[in-house]
Amino acid sequence: MFIDDLAGPDIVVIDDTEREVRSLLEALETRGINTEYIKVDLAGNMPEHEPINSVKLIFLDLNYNIGFGSTFDAEYCAELVSRIIPKDKQYYLVAWTKDVDKTEAVVEVLKEYNVAPVKYSSKLKEKYRTGNDTYNIDTLLDELNAEFNKIIKLDEFYGEIIEVEDNSVLINCLLDEEKGVYQIRKFDLAPFADYIDLEVGGIILIRSTTKPGSRIFEFFNESNDKKDLFKKPNYFKGLDNSRFFTEK
Numbered sequence: 001m002f003i004d005d006l007a008g009p010d011i012v013v014i015d016d017t018e019r020e021v022r023s024l025l026e027a028l029e030t031r032g033i034n035t036e037y038i039k040v041d042l043a044g045n046m047p048e049h050e051p052i053n054s055v056k057l058i059f060l061d062l063n064y065n066i067g068f069g070s071t072f073d074a075e076y077c078a079e080l081v082s083r084i085i086p087k088d089k090q091y092y093l094v095a096w097t098k099d100v101d102k103t104e105a106v107v108e109v110l111k112e113y114n115v116a117p118v119k120y121s122s123k124l125k126e127k128y129r130t131g132n133d134t135y136n137i138d139t140l141l142d143e144l145n146a147e148f149n150k151i152i153k154l155d156e157f158y159g160e161i162i163e164v165e166d167n168s169v170l171i172n173c174l175l176d177e178e179k180g181v182y183q184i185r186k187f188d189l190a191p192f193a194d195y196i197d198l199e200v201g202g203i204i205l206i207r208s209t210t211k212p213g214s215r216i217f218e219f220f221n222e223s224n225d226k227k228d229l230f231k232k233p234n235y236f237k238g239l240d241n242s243r244f245f246t247e248k
Helices: 022-028 074-082 100-112 138-149 224-230
Strands: 009-015 034-039 057-059 065-067 069-074 091-095 117-124 153-164 168-176 183-187 204-213 214-221
Touching: 009 022, 022 034, 022 138, 057 074, 074 100, 091 100, 100 117, 117 138, 153 224, 168 204, 183 214, 204 224
Parallel strands: 009 034, 009 057, 057 091, 091 117
Antiparallel strands: 065 069, 153 168, 153 204, 168 183, 204 214
């Protein structure tokens, strides 16, 4: 099962009200999962935190006192996540909140930051409440197991844009960096429009998620520091004075 395969600190919980996550923290501890709780203070100040390399799952509240009273700010929520997610990290996100309809707005900002989750889910706190400060966490975790276990394969690889046509984009995909395996693939233009910088020679990150009956590709802008991965080797380097080139 997805949740019980985690160890620690694989799960991070971000909230400004500890009593609303105490049941969650205790349930995860009972399952032997070491969880890190990052508390946002009641003034809404952004907590300082180094990236957590082991994180695989984040529970995120979406409402914080960053103005007058409790409010929702997608940029603020995304910033909380981006501070602890290392670059190129694959992770899952659970919005544990009273405003489940706001999750997609946060994910859109995370995409702009290039730290989008592999999959996300929205969970209404009140649905699981069993008392003033207690929640049915076992039911919550069982539901998440069922949702996240549907993913049977996840791949991420870099690609270099080599041609942009009227209705498609041609990309040189680095499928295996260690073995140097490349493959040129053609993708429909629509998912790139007004989202990806379609510049020939530009580098993007491609995520392929395989589920029963479907395979979904997602595309993200990537910095040009990955260009070296696509440098073409000079097979004739050092052979300038070779008899092969000089003798006629």
